[in-house]
């Protein structure tokens with residue numbers, strides 16, 4: 001029999017992708033051929049040809065970045081059963097949950113996440129759970145206190161019956177679990193625990209209604225006179241909260257590993273900590289992997305991914321490809337970090353921290369002696385529980401105060417990094433810059449499940465925030481190019497980051513390219529080769545191969561043709577609306593006109609999407625974010641009317657618009673179909689009149705421009 005210590009904790013499997021590489025190269029070849037053709041016939045065409053050339057050059061560059069990211073896909077398979085057979089002591093893990101708004105993130109969601117974390121299959125004395133609440137909500141605190149009482153029933157129940165789903169709202173959603181082949185004892189306990197959970201829910205609902213009439217005594221005393229957005233905690237986005245949690249946990253439990261999850265991401269696989277430990281505890285990975293990231297999987301996924309936010313293809317092909325370079329980026333949730341790396345260690349000094357280095361690192365921690373002592377222990381790889389919990393609580397109060405970070409390196413050289421809406425990606429980049437790799441773990445069933453943003457408006461808000469945050473990093477001193485030149489970020493990993501960070505900027509060529517067909521039809525000019533020119537077939541080949549190729553990716557991940565189409569059109573909608581606004585907000589920030597703000601995504605626990613007729617319908621709000629899309633749609637409708645009513649002016653130099661331009665225009669109208677429906681839709685499914693008016697005004701200006709440029 002094999003020695004249990006020799007059984008591998010994980011395997012690294014290379015994926016075969018010869019066909020994918022070949023198609024990637026063919027597409028690149030077609031794009032380059034088109035660019036060369038445009039260069040060769042530059043003199044015969046005007047401005048539209050030049051603009052098309054510039055836009056296509058940017059698309060080709062993006063394609064090169066995509067090929068680079070997907071070139072060497074790998075996957076990791078972890079073996080928790082091998083870990084359990086090894087004669088080693090499992091390390092402690094501090095688990096962090098962040099919440100920021102009791103209205104957008106109802107406390108019942110947060111407590112379900114906490115309960116699922118407390119119930120994981122891992123020695124309970126090795127786990128500690130910390131919750132930060134940037135809203136300083138009494139309701140959230142009350143819910144947590146009540147949940148901790150319920151946990152005393154819930155955790156033993158889960159462990160005794162080896163329950164798979166350990167978030168009660170999700171577990172009790174399915175009555176069929178109480179099937180006839182379960183024991184009488186189980187059924188009795190099931191009914192009792194469900195009853196207790198329902199009582200817990202009711203208490204929270206009642207407290208939410210009566211929140212004003214609270215008794216601020218005992219453990220609630222500190223909440224007296226606290227207002228939601230005016231209280232002495234740190235609001236910097238999630239990074240501020242994470243740094244507070246890192247410091248507080250350092251004083252209380254100081255575990256060498258830290259897990260962080262968003263308040264809506266509950267544990268779906270009870271062995272999640274064991275899976276992560278397989279990847280992080282192996283002696284080979286000690287000097288290699290900084291963090292283990294789990295994918296963000298949504299529960300109650302809407303059929304055919306109408307909002308294009310399930311990102312299954314992205315995780316399957318892109319992320320696995322990145323894993324073959326320096327490793328997946330940090331997603332901000334579902335991630336296990338090593339404390340010493342968050343404190344600043346590099347692969348070269350992780351084994352032994354000499355006195356000088358320790359002194360240098362510890363000098364950045366601020367004035368708390370207790371925190372410095374705990375950090376010194378963490379750097380040496382020691383876990384120390386607080387000797388006296390009350391002393392630690394007092395010290396913890398100090399390190400959570402807003403002023404504590406002044407004059408320290410928290411957020412700059414230490415902990416989670418500030419300076420971007422996507423602090424997670426920035427923090428991950430700062431770790432990769434030091435030469436660390438990262439790993440991605442995809443157990444079955446998925447480790448965590450979270451709720452996705454639904455409707456058009458919240459998807460746009462979230463995507464705009466991502467585009468803003470990523471571009472903020474690109475245009476700062478944290479730019480990945482510097483990280484490669486002056487740090488240890490690998491060149492190919494730098495290209496991966498460039499692909500992500502330039503995402504917001506890509507909205508400019510995309511918007512420009514989307515207006516070209518309308519402009520050309522209205523002015524009877526052209527930007528595409530004619531049917532009789534060979535380059536026309538290059539374009540057709542590109543269009544057909546690219547779409548069949550992306551379609552095959554959806555089919556291979558078990559998704560439908562409809563899901564593919566929804567994602568194609570959502571990519572266009574997100575790029576031309578959310579990303580464009582992300583780009584604008586970064587520009588306004590650079591010009592010092594306005595600051596970027598973290599807009600929290602609304603979390604919804606409802607599980608009845610299957611019966612909702614409007615589930616998947618695009619929603620709008622008064623935000624100007626929908627103006628670019630509405631304008632593009634109006635322009636293309638106008639262009640199609642112009643061509644079908646034969647209203648085009650005579651062509652100049654025989655270069656009038658042709659089949660290519662008309663097909664592009666039809667394609668764009670199809671992409672913006674939800675907007676077309678929104679023009680006549682009612683309520684949140686209709687585009688607000690103010691947005692339509694602004695778009696009409698912009699379209700009229702554009703038509704005027706077209707008229708001016710056609711008067712020869």
Ligand SMILES: O=c1ccn([C@@H]2O[C@H](COP(=O)(O)OP(=O)(O)O[C@H]3O[C@H](CO)[C@@H](O)[C@H](O)[C@H]3O)[C@@H](O)[C@H]2O)c(=O)[nH]1
Pocket residue numbers: 098099100101105132134235236237238241261262263264331332333421422423424462465466469598599600601602
């Ligand atoms: O001032 C804040 C703002 C947010 N949060 C928490 O941060 C998490 C993420 O916020 P959310 O609105 O849910 O953002 P998402 O777009 O859903 O989250 C993804 O993208 C964010 C970056 O934009 C990352 O921070 C998240 O971890 C990642 O899951 C939530 O738990 C919030 O409660 C705070 O604690 N304080």
